[in-house]
Amino acid sequence: MNRKRWIWLGGLAIVAIMVLTLILAPRSNPNLRGSTFSRAPDGYGAWFAYMQKQGVLVQRWQRPLKDFWNQPGATGQAKPPTTLLRVYSQLIPVGSLSTPEEEWVSKGNTLVILGVRARATLANFRTVQSSPQGAVKIETTRREQTSEKQPSEKLLGDRFGAIVWRKAIGNGQLILAATAHLAANAYQNEPGNFPFLAKLVRQTNNTIWVDEYMHGYRDTKTDAAQTETGARTWFRYLMNTPLLLPVIQVGVLLVILVWANNRRFGRPVPLKAVAVDNSEAYIQALAEVLYKANRHEFVLETISKEEQLQIQRALGLGETLLDPEVVIATWQQQTSHPDTEIRQVLKPQFKKQRAGEQDLQAWLETVRRVRQKLSEGENKAIPK
Incomplete structure (x- = not known):
């Protein structure tokens, strides 16, 4: 067994x-959405291959962006004019650029951000937008509304607003799109999606970079630098595992295992035996039986006799039960109170033949008042 x-x-x-x-x-890493290394429908691997077939030099940036903004001029990699493409894995709210980004763009560079959160409109979710490069398939209802306070040029859109728009910052420009899937792999068979994005990032003599660091890709130099500075400790490895x-x-x-042994860890603790008061248990059992049987008159009769003995002791009439009329007369003589309440205590009378729970509670309240009056007289206290 x-x-x-x-x-x-x-x-x-x-x-x-x-x-x-x-x-x-x-599961699949959501950060890979928009990555040129991804072959998934929401990746940009097909667009990257398309650019290479067109003979356009597109490079992947796999280091922190602070290194990109501060790239040494000797390499010429970040010197203007340069285009940086950033494809976010989910829609992000875009306000003003950070100081390094704005300074970099104002020098004559181009920053392209795909996946900007815009206001949802009544436009159809799936539309085909016309462009000089061909029909561009768009699947979003979000559109950007241009205003005089924030002037921008609509590069792609309809009567509901702009889907792709451009802002001038100094000598450079910021290009934003309300969708992160403008040239995703799922749209590689559409006539205008890939060429349209290629036109956005391709400016005269521009060096084109795609930010892959935001998708989790690191180059060997960055990994080696982290190892030399001790960033990859055992604790960090375990935290990333x-x-x-x-x-x-x-x-x-x-x-x-705990459930199988049917006990907690440690030695079993024996239960302490509970002391049972037989008299109290008998009284509680009898009270429960009488309550369920609705025999309140039996309780009244039993308690009234005990209450009469208590009153007799307070009045100095001894320990033997006397005729209730004798006790009532002594009560009137010693306390000068009417006999109404004490008569109800010693000889309870009710409208109905059988007393109910409310009658019992009213009788107990009368007993309390009689005890209080006795304690206020010369005979001070009835034993509790």
């Missing part, structure tokens, strides 16, 4: 691990 139990638990653990593996298995799945698997195994 014990062997079968362990076999069953082992099978359950294996099934749990398989389910967690399927749920938490690594997908440890969540094995940690959850170990946790599931521990829960199964």
Whole structure:
């Protein structure tokens, strides 16, 4: 029997691990959207190959952008005129450029950003826009509205607004697009998508760069520099390793083992025996039976006799039950109070033949008032 139990638990653990593996298995990296290394429908690998076939030199930038803005003039790589293409993996709000970006553009360079969040309009989601390079297929309802405060030139759009627009900054220009999929792999068979983006990034004698650092790609020089500065420590390696799945698997195994032994970690603690008061248990059981049977008059009769003894002791009439009329007369003589309440206590009378719960509560309230009046007189307190 014990062997079968362990076999069953082992099978359950294996099934749990398989389910967690399927749920938490690594999926495609969303940062690769818009990357020229990606062959997925939302990648730009086909457009990069198209540019190479056209004989256009397009280079991939795989280092931090601060190195791009501050590129030494000896290399000539970032000297104007230069075009930098950035394709975001998701729509981003774009306001004013950072100071290094604005200074770089104003020197005569071109910055192209695809994937800018614009206002959704009533335009159809799928439209075909005309351009000098051919029909451009667009799948978005977002359009940018030009204004006098923010003058811009519409390069592609319709009556609902601009899909691609251009702003002049100093001697350079900033080109923005309300879609990140302007020339994605999914549109390589469209006549105008690839040529239109090629026209945007291709200026006279411009050096064209595509930012791949934002998609997670690093060149060998950057990796070597990080290794020399000690950036790649064991702790950083472990932090970048997908440890969540094995940690959850170990946790599931521990829960199964604890459940299998049916106890917590450590030695079992015996339960302390609870002392039982037989008299109290008997009284509680009898009270519950009487309550369910709705026999309040029995309770009244029993308690009224005990209450009469308490009153007799307070009035000095001894420990033997007397006739209630004798107790009532003594009450009037010693307290000078009417006999209405004490008569209700010693000889309870109700409108109905059988007393109810409300009658019992009213009688107990009368008992409380009688006790209070006795305590206020010469005979101070009735024993509680």
